[in-house]
Amino acid sequence: MKRFALIAAFAALLVGVVATPGSAASFDDTHPCPADGPLLVCPTMQVGQPVSLQLRALAGCDIYRWEVTNGALPSGLSMSSSGLVTGTPTASGSTQPWMTVHDLTAPEGGNSWCGGDNKSERQFVFNVSAGLSIQNQSVPGGTIGQPYSQTFTALAITSTNPVQGSPASATWTIQSGNLPDGVTLSSAGVLSGTPTAEGSYTFVVRAAGGGGVSDTETETLVVRQPLVVSSPFRGTQKSEVGVPFSVTQTATGGNGTFTWSLASGSAPAGLELAPDGTISGTPASPGRFAFVMRVTDGEGRTATVNATLVVVPRFEITSLKLKPAKAGAAYRATITTVGGVAPAAWSVRGKLPAGVTFGKRLHLFIGIPKKAGKYRMTVQAVDALGARAQKTFTLVVK
Numbered sequence: 001m002k003r004f005a006l007i008a009a010f011a012a013l014l015v016g017v018v019a020t021p022g023s024a025a026s027f028d029d030t031h032p033c034p035a036d037g038p039l040l041v042c043p044t045m046q047v048g049q050p051v052s053l054q055l056r057a058l059a060g061c062d063i064y065r066w067e068v069t070n071g072a073l074p075s076g077l078s079m080s081s082s083g084l085v086t087g088t089p090t091a092s093g094s095t096q097p098w099m100t101v102h103d104l105t106a107p108e109g110g111n112s113w114c115g116g117d118n119k120s121e122r123q124f125v126f127n128v129s130a131g132l133s134i135q136n137q138s139v140p141g142g143t144i145g146q147p148y149s150q151t152f153t154a155l156a157i158t159s160t161n162p163v164q165g166s167p168a169s170a171t172w173t174i175q176s177g178n179l180p181d182g183v184t185l186s187s188a189g190v191l192s193g194t195p196t197a198e199g200s201y202t203f204v205v206r207a208a209g210g211g212g213v214s215d216t217e218t219e220t221l222v223v224r225q226p227l228v229v230s231s232p233f234r235g236t237q238k239s240e241v242g243v244p245f246s247v248t249q250t251a252t253g254g255n256g257t258f259t260w261s262l263a264s265g266s267a268p269a270g271l272e273l274a275p276d277g278t279i280s281g282t283p284a285s286p287g288r289f290a291f292v293m294r295v296t297d298g299e300g301r302t303a304t305v306n307a308t309l310v311v312v313p314r315f316e317i318t319s320l321k322l323k324p325a326k327a328g329a330a331y332r333a334t335i336t337t338v339g340g341v342a343p344a345a346w347s348v349r350g351k352l353p354a355g356v357t358f359g360k361r362l363h364l365f366i367g368i369p370k371k372a373g374k375y376r377m378t379v380q381a382v383d384a385l386g387a388r389a390q391k392t393f394t395l396v397v398k
Contacts, residue, residue, distance in 0.1 A: 024118030025060030025103045032056065033124060039096070040124045045074065045089050046213055047131035047157050055083035061103035061114035069121065071097030074128045076160075089128040092158045098123050130156045132168060132213040134205065141255070141299030142180060142195040142223040152189035154207045154215065170207035175216055177203030180223050195223040222299055225253040229295060233307035238341050239283050240385045241314045245271060246280035249293065249305060256298015263304055265291030268311050283311040286339075315340025315387035317379065325369045325397045331356060333395075334364040340383035350377030353397050369397040 029035040032053055033042040045051050057064045066083035073079060076090035083101070102119040104110030135153045142148045152172060157165035172189040179185065180201050183193035189207070200222045208214040231249040239245040251258045260277040267273060270284035273293060293305045318336045325331040337344070346360040353375050356367035363381065375397065380390035 024120050025057050025064055025101050026120045027099075027101060027122050028056035028058055036125075038123065040122055042085075042124060042126050044127045044129055046129055047089050047092050048133055048160050048215070049131055050088050051077060051086060053085040055079075055085065055099070055101075057083070057101045057120075060101075060118055061105070061110050063104040063110045063114070065102040065104045065108065067100050067102070069098050069100045071095060073097060074126050077126075088160075089131075090160045092128050092130050094125065094127045096123055096125050129211065129213070130158045130165065132170065132207055132209045132215045133157045133163075133165070134207050134215045134217040136217070136219075139191065139219050139221050141297075141301055142183070142221055143226050143254075143301055144195055144198055144223060146226060147192075147194050148183060149190065149192040152191065152205060152207065154189075154209065156209065156213075168209050170209045173206050173208070175204040175206040177201070177218075179203055180221060183221070191221075198223050198225060222255070224255050224297075224299065224301065227251050227253045227295060227297060227301050227303035229303050229305055231293075231305045231307070233293075233305055233309070236308045236310055238310050238312060238385070239268070239271075240312050240339070240341060240383070240387055241283050241286055243314075243385050243387050244280075244282050246278060249277035249279075249295065251277070251295045251297075251303065254297030254299065254301045259296050261294050261296070263292040263294035265289070267291055268309060271309075286311045286313045312341055313339030315344070315381070315383045315385075315389045317381065317389045317391045319391070319393075322365065322393045322395045325353065325356070325395060327369050327372045327397055330368055332364060332366050334362065335379055335381075337363075337381065337389065340381075340387055340389070341385045342383065344381040344383045346379070346381050348377050348379055350392075351375055352377060353395060356395075365395070372397050 033040040065081050072095055074089045074095050077085055077087040079085045098121055100119055100121045102117050103114055105114050105117055106112050133155045135155055139150050154168045154170040155165040156168035171187050172185055174185055178201055180195040182196040185191050200220060202220045204216050204218050206216045229251050232247045259275045260273055262273055268283045268289045271279055271281040273279045289309045291307050293307055294302055296302050316338050318338050322333050346363050348358045353369040355370040356365055358365055375395045378390055378392045382388050
């Protein structure tokens, strides 16, 4: 009986000792935030670069609960109760928050033998330096057989909301992926060359700056067949005041939807260039108009057409009347015009004097009238653009 009582008393003593740990939870002074005097200094972080930093503790109950008890983490970062610091810093600077590490007790989900919260508190240092950010969000498409050049730029950013910083020098490399044949990336960040094969090429470009800062970005360079333009403006095109005008440019090659616009100069008043390549309208004034049209495909490739459009005055018959004729005498009278686009088709309605005809090629009345009288007739001409001009004349034969 005495032996049994002794064993029971020893067991009770042992339970009492284990339930209350003899040492408090403390901080790991070597990793990941080494001690610098009383401070624990974490690795320097960069603006815009993701962070995943697991803080560590020692002794105590072996399972811990972390909290920030004074001060704050850098903007953009947060810490879980397990001491995992995550996020992306949004501004440069330094913060020195106080952290408390608690023993996670059994009721809180810790070890069953952890009966008390023996906590420790230390001050941490979080330094955030300016980050490096590649500013090119995408690269324009390339074209087989045509020189290509695109320059990457980097920014030393001190804030991401809003973005603040200054241009930064960097050394550029291709981290992975492939460039098109004929294209290379220089250390200064110039992507250049002449693509020789069609295709889609995805690669990761890396910019490395001073102080170990860097950034990467995935790019896709798509190489297509050249844009080939078909346009009636390969030579000088003519139109006429008051006559509806419409011509259409087309393009092949490239990729996606083709969009047309004026690159320089201006179209005649009354005409407009539509995005589908149709230039149409009714010219309002005569003149010679030179302009450049540009077609752009869905990936940014372009081709241009140099256009010259001559707008002539409206086609009109300018002769006011016919000179008199004399029976038995040779007669010749030309109908004069202004404006229009040759050739014109002529016709005459009405009765001509016997012996007189109308020469359509030279638009003149010619012959020897045989009989005196008054002869009324209407002369009409239609030019090459369909403009119609007509006038009624009376030929007096004495």
